[in-house]
Amino acid sequence: MAKKGLFVKAKELKTDVALVKNLELSIGKLVDDSWDEPMGPTPMPHISTLRDWDMKLLNKYKPFYMPDCDLCCLCTYGKCDLTAGKRGACGLNIADQSSRIVLIACSIGAATHTGHARHVVDHLIEEYGRNHSLNVGGLNVDVEAPVTRLVTGIKPETLGDLDEVLTYCETQVTHLLSAAHTGQEACNLDFESKALHAGRVDQVGMEVADLAQISVFDFPKADPEAPLIEMGLGTIDKAKPVICCIGHNVVPSVGIIDYMKANKLDSKLEVVGLCCTAIDNSRYFDRAKIVGPISWELRVIRSGLVDVLVLDEQCVRTDCSNEAERINAPVIAASEKNCIGYKNRTNDPVDEIVNDLVTRKVPGVLILDPEKVGEVAVRVAQKVAPMRKKMDVLPSVEEITKLAKTCRHCNLCQRSCPQDLNIPAAMTAAAEGNLKPLTELYEECIGCGRCEEACPVKLQIHSFILKAGQKFMLEETNFCRAGRGAVQDIEIRSAGGPIVLGEIPGILAAVGCANYPHGGKDVYDICREFAKRRFIVMTSGCSAMSAGSYRNEEGQTLYEEFPGSFEAGGVLNVGSCVSNPHIAGAAIKVANIFAKRNLRGNYEEIADYIHNRVGAVGLAWGAYSQKAASIASGFWSLGVPVLVGPHGSKYRRMLMGRSDKPENWEVYDARTGDVVNVGPAPEHLFQTVETPQEAMVSIAKLCIRPNDTWKGRSIKLSHYIDLHKRNYGRMPKDIHLFVRTMADVPTTMKDEIKDILDAKGWKETVIPDPTMLPRMIRKKKE
């Protein structure tokens, strides 16, 4: 919407109406403000603009710190011991320090997505021009960029518009990071508020990246029937040369796929991927294959199936290059952010680079031109494939038995394992020729390789596990639905009735990394349970892969069993990490579509609406990156609760509500201005749980919102009670906190619950038009 400046100089100009001499006309900025939605109060919020809103949330959900480390080692005053209430040399206490680390993590996450978006947008502007228009969903999407509209007040229409949005994000990230410098911010809540701001900026950065790539690369556009993509090591055609792309940025892969298509090689080679690059490749090219999530990186390389490894940015194991060398697979580093120490060959002739890689003169190269990456990767793969013969580095069964005998039983492997897997027992069995326990570890192992690093006799423990599980590994053939992008406005309208009438009890968004305690099975089980219960299940990134990695009794994956649309029982993969804003965007659009609330620069009002009305819950089951922290932060800031798995405590703090304090659960009834106690709904903003069973109970409960109609509430409570009874074997103890009138009580449990309510001294209350903002109290018109 904004154009760069304009400068006109006319020495002499004569027309019928004007005579002009030495005119200089300069315009700093040309702003097309033809979007008639009025500007809200907080366009392009600065780091303190939304502080009041943040504090409302942070007082309702007070941070509960669980420091991973009691020291602060950030400056040269330190290390400072912050235990038992002590302050460090700069005056900081442990709460401040913990929240500061949260801010740093969220800022890194926001910077990463914004940087990613910047690379994509700049590249596409160079290729297609600033005026290339955006299109994310054709006719069925009116609100194309809900997050960007909401945060910045900009309605982006062209690639050039995204440039301006990113400039805003970049400024914010700089300020946010600077606030973490020694001697700034003296209150943990202010660090927390800034972490929430990092989440907002992060959502914008991600949205920009996905808008750009969906529009230009013609990814599925809000398509519920996006194609099913083959997934798993077993789907790779080993007879073909295999190019494997790892990371998050699709641009180099597009170079590869375009080169293949241009040279009619698209059926002659396999392009496979891990992590979000795999997801985005499959949005561009439906024959691209997804190997698996991040935790499969060592598996796929050691299995020897890869002929050329192309690495871009984010979540790429930094030892991928070493691992690739072990199987004689050339490596191409394709991102400025991940140069791997290789020589920059961007300006060298292709023939020369190909030759150097094929003859193994160099193990890898850095190429920063995506087109060149494409040509080099394809030509190298064609040449090395016949020579490599898919050499793997997995030991034979005999070797494993022999090597296992050298195990000293020091147990360091188990101690270093984040899953605490019983490797020593498996080793003992292997030494006796029984590989079964090792095979069982395959399903539980998250592929981090820490066991090997810990082993004093240098056993290749991870390779042993892979060999023992090789049969399963090579049989992995599943489906993941290609990332569909946004939710259509029409789908939201259609879901409106069922949400109001309780037929859709809530929305579960399974996002984030795949380092799960039991492979992806937990994520699959949770997603399936809620899809069967007619919730809407949304997935993205590695979680989207996990959700598709298992099959039901009839042999269907989740994406075959359930429809891909935004409806009761739908399972929607929105896409990669940068597609997450489509999930937040769906919630934002609810406010716009049903209540006709303006989005433009109107963050607080919309967040208040979502927090009090839209029963959505995020789930990040595995722990890993700083990006996961900033993504979660973007949801918290909108008042959407996020649940994390057993590793989640390492996020260092939770945002927990206190259901025992009734005063924390008061809202205004916008109709009357009365203060109404609505109970702990939602109870927490950020919570960690230990088991998938616990997660299911919490998810059902966290979908409860103050505005629920009695029908909606009774159905939400049925699910909460049912899951609680199934998993804990008894009625939940807090049920009385969620009943407002007897109509809220599930039909089939009336008698049972009536007894509980009587015992608790329950009193009927009203269902308000809930808001936390006094300014939203409506004035009665006479």
Next chain:
Amino acid sequence: MSMFEDIPVDVGVVYEGERIRKNNMQVELGGPKQPAKFELVRAKKMDEVEDGKVSVVGPDLKDLPEGGNVPFGIFIEVAGKDIEEDLEGVTERRIHEYLNYIEGIMHLNQRYDIWIRVSKKSFQKGLTSFVPIGKVLARLYKSELPFVEKIQITFVTDPAKVQEMYDDAIKVYDARDAKARGMKDDEVDTFYGCTLCQSFAPTHMCVITPQRYSNCGSISWFDGRASAQVDPKGPVFAIEKGEVLDKEKGEFSGINESIKQKTLGAVDKVWMYTGFGYPHTSCGCFEAMAFYIPEVEGYGIVDRGFKGVTVNGLPFSTLADSGAGGRQVDGFHGIAIEYMRSPKFLEADGGWDRVVWMPESVKERVKEFMPKEAIENVATENTAKTVDELKVFLKEKNHPVVQRWTEEAEEVTELEGEDVEGTAFPVSTATVATGGFKIIFKNAKIHAEKVIIKREKPKKR
């Protein structure tokens, strides 16, 4: 103490979405393979019903062939001092909901179309008779619908008896439909209001009359009547019709008072049968939208399922956005498909004489209720893709709106200006006349830090 401890399987809302596949089914009752099947609720006098009685005519569950398919009927008789025949249909619809609450029972469709499966698992758990199923139904009815004071239930599997009762049921359905469709707003004293949507659209309220369905298409006047009886303080409530202020447009004092109270004065007047002036407000989940096309002075209709652009170049999403959010916007009117089957459909604007365009699929759905000429006269995406094509089509058919073109030719231009205000229609701005003066700049430097281009809003008349 649970309500269902004596039932061998679990009963709960969580089983509602349960699917029972062929391999897992003990027996199939009704369904596409059976020509005769039914479920029927009848209102009876108090002394005609033996409360709690469950009978089975024909073989019981345990005697039905495993994996088989049998004719089936459910006959429920209810009595109570507030029960009236009008509530039979609404009561009957609950069978679907309640049967699905039972673990291992899947119920699809309604009336003469029912299709039920019982799972092997639940059969093995002891669900071998219709009697406990009847008990569940009876208890749910009595706990959920206070007007049901006595209830007796008969399950029928005997083929001859099913056929006999099916024939009778069809007559009841037909009579009920005829009565419902023949029911007029003029003939009742009470309408119903629904504020369920206020949980998401705080300023919207639907007014439901015998001749105007709720916008979402899921609540009829009968549903409203039942809901309001069950929970008078709930989100569906009775509105006394009050004084008829404008019969043609459909203005009633009772509606005005109620909506003023429920929307805190945001809306204080509603005309039920028109898309102009004070139209019924539109929430967010209306099934279709009637949108005025000023160029031809008629309404287009578009439903949520229509994928393309409508005749004026805009898709449903854009048109819907122009009218949604509990507002009264001239010429953008959210409606239920069922409302199109009503004689009151946009009556004040000319009804079907004013409709010029609709998607083929919607036409198919409501054809039966359209006047013959309208079926011919209303264009679809197959006969007109643009407003120009539409004009040609309407002229060719001599559609009633064509008369207006000549009659009101003068007024048309003025109307356009008003109709497009605040809408998504392209707005033409007047060109500034030049000539008559000359601009001279010499050594001028003009610097603007920022130039903001705004869309000019058309002035109110």
